[in-house]
Amino acid sequence: MASMNSVLQKQHEGYFNVRDIMHNVEDMFGGQSVLVHQAAVRNLMNCKHKLRTPIKDHMLTVIGYLAEAQSHGSKIDADTQMEMIFESLSKEFIPFMTIFNLSRKNMSLTELMKL
Numbered sequence: 001m002a003s004m005n006s007v008l009q010k011q012h013e014g015y016f017n018v019r020d021i022m023h024n025v026e027d028m029f030g031g032q033s034v035l036v037h038q039a040a041v042r043n044l045m046n047c048k049h050k051l052r053t054p055i056k057d058h059m060l061t062v063i064g065y066l067a068e069a070q071s072h073g074s075k076i077d078a079d080t081q082m083e084m085i086f087e088s089l090s091k092e093f094i095p096f097m098t099i100f101n102l103s104r105k106n107m108s109l110t111e112l113m114k115l
Helices: 006-011 018-046 055-071 078-088 091-103 109-114
Strands: none
Touching (some): 018 055, 055 078, 055 109, 078 109
16 A cells, blocks of 8 residues: 555555455556547547548558557457458549459458558
8 A cells, every 4th residue: 555646545445455455446447448448449430541642541540540449459350350441441442442352362451551
């Protein structure tokens, strides 16, 4: 308890063991990780390619959002990642998406960005 700030010490005066204190602290601050996770997924879902902007920049942004969402607990398989990227592209990429889906290549996001 010596290293806790005075506010936390006061809140935990009635606790008799460290385990109970740790559970309470986790409950208090655990909600923040949920909010960070939700924000990461929201950024990913709201990311849309803007017309006349380089696709490479957009892909790097989406890959960053995917990595952020996964680092906060999201489990997103490769097929779902591809679908999310396709959903984020502008309509000018419909022919590309059609050709890709017809050939249905197994490739990484980095390989897709190079096409």
